[in-house]
Amino acid sequence: MLVELLLGRVAARTVEGYRVGDEALVPLRAFLELARVRVRQVTPGRLEAVLEPGGRPLVVDRGAAVARAGDRRVPLDTGRVVADATELYVPTGVLEALLRVRVLVDWGALTVVVPDPRGLPVHDAAVREEARRAFLRAGAVERADRYERLPRAGGGLSLDYALTLPSSSPVEEASYAVRGGLDLLGGSLEAGVASIGPARDGEVRVDASWLGVWRGARWVQQARLGSGVATGPRATTITGASVTNAPYVRPALLGVLPFAGQVGAGWTVEAYRGGQLVAYDTTRSDGRFELGFPVFFGENPIDFAAYGPNGEVVRYNRTVRLPATLLPARRLEYGLSGGACRFVSCDAAANADLRYGVSRRWTLQAGLDQFWRDTLADVTAPYAGAFGALTNVVGVSGEAVLDGFVRGAVNVEPSLDLRFTAAATAFADSAPALLAGVEGRTAQLFAGAFWRPDPRLDFTYVEASWQRTTIRDGALDVVRAGGALQRRELRVLPFVQYERRAVAASVLDFWVTGLTALVTTPSTWGAAGRWFLRAGGEFEDASRLRVASLQLVRQVCRELNVDLGATWFGGEGRPLLQASLNLFVPQFRATATGRVDPSGASSGLLSVQGSLMADPVRGAFATSPLTSVERGGLSGQVYLDRDADGRRGPGEPGLPGVRLQVGSQFVRTDRAGRYRLTDLLPFEPVLLQVDSLSLEDPLWRPGQERVSVEPPPNRFVQVDVPIVPTQVLEGRVERVTPDGPVPFAGATLELVAEASGRSLTLTTFTDGSFYVLGVRPGRYRLGVSAEVLAALRLEGEVAILEVSPDPDVPPAPVVLRVGAGR
Incomplete structure (x- = not known):
């Protein structure tokens, strides 16, 4: 007899089977092929297959009266097994035991159903296919529903301050720094004063600058x-001027990097970053594949998963490291600057710089540094460099400066758990300290390695390095080996270091060994709070104490912690004692420190810092423990927009406790529905979104899902967020037949908002009905999707709907009819 074999909702086939009482005998080979289990061999009375992942053998042998799946054995009743030359029919109970699935038989509907096919390769493949469809949908750029075009009118005011008061003489020995900012001509105007040394000396440093940013401009x-x-x-x-076409904030995404490999024909290869699918490909007939996945500056750990047609799985990972000096392909950037030197040994300096992205892997750089000096000769230093990735694992860089130095480096990083680094620099004999860093240095070599044995243990690793610095009459070698080992809340970091200094005819060498232990109390200690203990020591030549320390930190609450410490130095009888209180509140941050040195002398220090920014929404200054100069702020109100007109009117209250996400920051509204957020990057767009789960009514929705705002510097901008009441839309779809209308089950419908063009897809239930929550007020078109109508050669109605913002005026139920096309 013929039965319909159904594996959940992912696969179906009509097959021939047998009925023995109420039990079904199903064709095993057909079942396994439908489930995408690889069948190796079928002989009369015997079938061999392979269960993946793991390559576990599956054998059903009628002659041996046994079935086996890996280590599991299932007895066979040979009287209830039917065999022919190409097929083996087994009871559904045997299938359940072998594959650990549930099988339901309905003789009225002539169906054999596996309601939950999880664990079968066909189900896993369907899940991956849905993930790929979601990946393709997510690949479309998510645009904001609303863009706040803010006029560059100027204004605003921000102020950063820092004050340090020593206990010995709080006024005369004090030091201070004050910096203010304005939004002027579309840019950030900043000016500040800071004391140089104690306030009693009267020396101050004055800084002032204006920064203009034109995002996306060509020149x-x-x-x-x-x-x-x-x-x-x-x-x-410098104090002068600079201009460049480099972006104010470089996008983290560098581009798309190809990755090729080979597994087997018919396989699918997926690439994941942080558990999220970023690329996939299907192999060609020779088993080769090529993925193009997005890469960012810095480390790109990528996990690969290759899936065979019969459930085979191969997993591995690679790390692609791209230096921040790379540019996107065919991108040309310049920089020009000049002015008076401020903190280096020159009177004035100028620079002209060019960088060009030759490809996704290589960037070239060239330019000229010019330094004017008073009593010394001027320095003209043209330079050239190259930075790139030889492979996805090997990165190289090189730079040469005329009469300065030549430097090269290579970094090999197969994964986040294994890294090798080497660098070499040769300095010209006449290289000035401006370029060599230290007068008389001739060369510097470095080599290092890092290895984490178990990727699951972040703080268990070993590392080693060697550095050699040569000067005109000697050299310094430093060899160091160390690592870390963590067990629950205890982390131990041992190291050993050898130093050899050879200067002229003298040679000095010595060993330094050390150990640091860190202990953090678990969060389950409750009222005992969080404690942090750090103890360490260093010994020279394995016997003489160099330094030992003990530190205890107690987190009293989220805003306050207490830090106690003691440090012993070799040769000192008494320790250096230190205690501090650290306060971090929304208004400012402060640290009070007291210390007693080994001689018994005591001292104290109080430092306070924070910032202010004018908030026109509240008519007051907003305080922050963070900097506000050259940062932006966002404030406004979240309110119930009863008439959905996008403007707050009488009778539309503010909503308390609403959670907003602005970029990567979160904030909740106060009792009046107001919110305020500082420390935003200016000149760059940021998305504002409402957490719908924080709304009091499940039928409330934000008027716009995503609002894009570009904060100006040194001031707040007001962005109010309307919350609109939504409606429930329901109805049914009928298919017109000669016998009358029947429910159209599983029909795909499209609900399109005429104002924005955004669409929502929904599917009818088995009785042809549909139901959707959260439909915003507006005018909509609703109909069966064109793809479904074309596939079934049907014609259907399109309903025009007006959804009211008044919850007392719900939309009427919709009835859509489809019928045979002409």
Whole structure:
């Protein structure tokens, strides 16, 4: 007899079977092929297959009266097994025992159903296919529903402050720094004063600058006047001007990098970053594949999973490390700067810099540094460099400066758990300290390695390094080996270091060994709070104490912790004692420190720092323990927009306790529905979204799901968030037949908002009905999807709906009819 074999909702086939009483004998080979289990061999009365993953053998042998799946054995009643030349019919109970699935037989409907096929390769393949469809849907750029176009009118005010008061003379020995900022001409104007040394000396440093940013502009994206940092590879602090077409904030995404490999024909290969699917491909007939996955600056740990057609699974991982010096392919960036030197030994400095992304893997750089000096000769230093990735595992870099130095480095990182690094620098004999760092240095070599034996243990690893620095009459070698071992709340970090200093005819060498132990109390200690204990010591030549320390930190509450410490130095009889209180509140942060040195002298220090920013929504200054100068702020109100017009009117209250996400930060509204957030990056768009689960009524929705805002510097911008009441839309779909209308089950419907063009897909139930929550007020079109109608050669109605914001005026039930096309 013929029965329908159904594996959940993922696979179905009509097969021939047998009925013995109420039990069904199903064709085993057909079942396994439908489930995508690889069948190796079928002979009369015997079938051999392989269960993946793991390559476990599955054998059903009628002659031996036994069935086996891996280590499991299932007895066979040979009288209830039917065999022919190409098939073996077994009872459903045998299938359940072998494959650990549940099988239901309905003789009225002539169906054999596995309601939950999880664990079978066909189900796993269906899950992966749905994940790929979701990946493709997510690949479309998620655009904001609303863009806040803020005028660059200027205004605002922000102020950073820092004050340090010693106990010995709080006024005369005090030091301070104050910096203010304004939004001026679409940019950030900053000015500040800071004491140099104790306040009694009267010496102050004055800084002022203006930064303009034009995001996405072709020729100029940044310009700074006043105090700043010169362009180019050497960060020289100047007072002058700089201009560049480099972005203010470089996108983390560098581009798409290809990765090729080979497994087997008919396999699917997926790439994951942080558990999220980022790329997939199906192998060609020769088993080769090529993935293109997005890569970011820095480390890119990628996990690969290869799935065979019969459930085979192969997993491995690779790490792609891309230095921040790389540019996207065919991207040209320049930088020009010049001004008076501030903190280095020169009177003035200038730089012209060019960088070009030759490909996704290589970037070239060239430029000129010019330094003017008073009593010494001026320095003109043209330079050139190259940075790139030879493979997905090996990165290299090199730089040469005329009459300065030549440097090269290589980094080999097969994974996050294994890394090798080597670098070499040769300095010219005449290289000035401006370029060599230290006068008289001739060369520097470095080699290092890192290995984590178990990827699951982040803080269990070993590392080793060697560094050699040569000067004109000697050399310094430092060899160090260490590691870390963690067991629950205890972490131990031992190390050993050898130093050899050879200067002229003298040689000095010695060993240093040390051990640091860290203990953190578990969070389950409750009222005892969180404690952190750190103890360590270093010994020279394995016997003489160099330094020993003990530190205890007690977290009293989230805003306050107490830090107690003692440090012993070799040759000192008494320790250095220190205690501090650290306070971090929404208004400011402060640290009070007291210490007693080995001689018995005591001292204390109080430091306070924070910032202010004018908030026009509340008519007051917002306080913060973080910096506010050259940062942006966002404030506004979340309110119930009863008439869905996007403007707050009478009778539309603020909503308390609503959780908002702004970029990576979160904030909740106060009792009046107001919110305020500081420390936002200016000039760059950020998405504001409402956590719908924090809304009081499940039928409330934000007027826009995503709002894009570009915060200006040094001030708040007001963005109010309307919450609109939504409606429930329900109805049914009927299929017109000669015998009358019948429910159209499983029909795909599309609900399209005419104002925005956004669509929502829904599916009818078995009785043809549908039901959808959270439909925002507006005008909609609703109909069966064009793909379904075309596939079934049907024609259908399209309903035009007006959804009211008034909850007392619900939309009427919708009836859609479809029928045969012409």
